[in-house]
Amino acid sequence: MRLFEPTGIMSRRLSMAMLFVLSLVLALAPRTAVVEAVVVDGLQVGYYNLSCPEAEQVVRDVVDAEVAMNRSIAPGLIRIFFHDCFITGCDASILLDETPAGDVPEKESSANGFTLVGLRTIDVAKTTLEAMCPRTVSCSDILAFAARDAAVAAGLPSYEVGGGRRDGVHSRMDDLPGNFPVPGHTVPRLTELFASRGLSQEDLVTLSGAHSIGGAHCFMFSNRIYGFSKTSEVDPSLDPAFAERLRKLCPRPKPDDNPQESRKVPFDERTSEKLDNVYYQELLEKRSLLTSDNTLALDPKTRPIVERYAKDDALFQKKFGEAMQKVSALDVLLRPDQGQIRRDCHVVNKARGQHFPIIRWPRPPRHPMQQMLNWFIRGFQQD
Numbered sequence: 001m002r003l004f005e006p007t008g009i010m011s012r013r014l015s016m017a018m019l020f021v022l023s024l025v026l027a028l029a030p031r032t033a034v035v036e037a038v039v040v041d042g043l044q045v046g047y048y049n050l051s052c053p054e055a056e057q058v059v060r061d062v063v064d065a066e067v068a069m070n071r072s073i074a075p076g077l078i079r080i081f082f083h084d085c086f087i088t089g090c091d092a093s094i095l096l097d098e099t100p101a102g103d104v105p106e107k108e109s110s111a112n113g114f115t116l117v118g119l120r121t122i123d124v125a126k127t128t129l130e131a132m133c134p135r136t137v138s139c140s141d142i143l144a145f146a147a148r149d150a151a152v153a154a155g156l157p158s159y160e161v162g163g164g165r166r167d168g169v170h171s172r173m174d175d176l177p178g179n180f181p182v183p184g185h186t187v188p189r190l191t192e193l194f195a196s197r198g199l200s201q202e203d204l205v206t207l208s209g210a211h212s213i214g215g216a217h218c219f220m221f222s223n224r225i226y227g228f229s230k231t232s233e234v235d236p237s238l239d240p241a242f243a244e245r246l247r248k249l250c251p252r253p254k255p256d257d258n259p260q261e262s263r264k265v266p267f268d269e270r271t272s273e274k275l276d277n278v279y280y281q282e283l284l285e286k287r288s289l290l291t292s293d294n295t296l297a298l299d300p301k302t303r304p305i306v307e308r309y310a311k312d313d314a315l316f317q318k319k320f321g322e323a324m325q326k327v328s329a330l331d332v333l334l335r336p337d338q339g340q341i342r343r344d345c346h347v348v349n350k351a352r353g354q355h356f357p358i359i360r361w362p363r364p365p366r367h368p369m370q371q372m373l374n375w376f377i378r379g380f381q382q383d
């Protein structure tokens with residue numbers, strides 16, 4: 001079984017073949033392809049100064065209250081935000097349960113689904129703000145503020161987040177395959193994917209520092225601790241004692257296991273609730289969960305950045321805030337004709353008496369263990 005992207009000529013041939021298949025799929029598909037994201041200016045700090053002066057404070061209070069009840073909300077919110085912005089920009093498309101076009105939404109993707117944490121927090125903030133300033137504060141702005149407040153709750157110095165995003169009306173699970181990073185990816189592919197979003201290789205290393213908090217389900221990295229290769233049961237680039245501990249925590253996955261019952265392991269067990277540079281120190285000690293984390297310390301292009309952050313927490317924290325600002329501007333919708341202020345973050349607004357041809361998919365896609373392993377380790381393969 002090929003667990004990693006092959007390298008060299010083989011890889012180029014494969015990716016040519018994949019490109020060909022992809023262009024065929026795109027040519028045959030009646031829908032438009034994902035538009036490559038660009039960093040858009042035009043967001044304004046203090047956007048709600050006049051229309052809803054308490055907006056940012058309300059989001060911060062809600063996030064603080066929720067994080068105080070459950071620390072795992074903070075990493076959850078940062079991840080939802082990244083997943084939203086990386087696919088079709090920061091338009092809150094990840095929050096939609098259904099769309100007018102009847103597409104299966106992003107939320108249902110294996111990359112999201114039950115692994116999203118903190119969705120309820122966004123609802124609480126939205127409900128509060130709708131009561132205070134009806135139809136004024138977009139779900140995408142709430143998510144951008146909430147991700148910042150979550151980072152601050154986890155110890156990051158605060159940074160400014162502009163407002164003025166409008167909410168999108170499209171959301172498609174099928175936009176993810178081929179456009180989204182998975183744990184099995186290594187630096188060259190990750191760099192390509194980030195570049196397609198206007199994010200640099202340094203941004204890749206910096207933003208991966210989000211894995212300083214939160215954790216991953218065992219099946220996301222089980223390929224590194226069981227049957228890694230023909231010659232080695234365990235990934236030789238893992239600290240053997242660490243690998244042994246992971247094997248104790250995570251039994252070998254079986255095809256009929258329920259992924260939702262898989263254990264979640266902290267990325268950085270030394271300071272698992274603090275958004276700090278210990279993640280990079282652990283990478284250099286060969287204690288990482290995902291191949292996509294480990295590769296940052298192995299690849300000669302990214303290793304120097306990892307080494308710099310491992311030595312300098314203040315530098316990492318400053319760069320992380322700046323990179324999050326970059327993410328928060330990806331492909332934002334600014335004009336009224338581009339998007340709306342959703343009343344309910346789960347659904348697109350409907351005018352009174354208006355009916356969308358909402359086509360419900362037969363049933364939500366199921367994500368059995370084998371499919372999760374295929375998607376996450378080898379990259380997305382649609383079923």
Ligand code: HEM
Nearest residue numbers: 075076079082115117181182183207210214215216217292
């Ligand atoms: C570089 C490519 C990346 C890959 C392949 C990746 C993949 C993953 C995976 C597989 C998980 C575990 C999810 C679970 O088991 O529930 C995870 C968690 C997480 N990711 Fe990433 N990620 C990447 C980049 C990022 C970026 C850029 C951010 C944000 C700036 C981010 C934020 C997070 C956070 C905060 C968690 C913890 C979530 C939680 O504990 O609920 N990740 N990521």
Ligand SMILES: *[C@@H]1O[C@H](CO)[C@@H](O)[C@H](O)[C@H]1NC(C)=O
Nearest residue numbers: 043044045046047048049050
């Ligand atoms: C909102 O107020 C802050 C603080 O007074 C100011 O820095 C910012 O420029 C204002 N923004 C807008 C859009 O009015």
Ligand SMILES: *[C@@H]1O[C@H](CO)[C@@H](O)[C@H](O)[C@H]1NC(C)=O
Nearest residue numbers: 069070071072073116117118
């Ligand atoms: C905190 O939230 C996570 C994710 O939703 C959940 O799995 C966990 O059980 C919660 N912890 C507590 C103590 O409620």
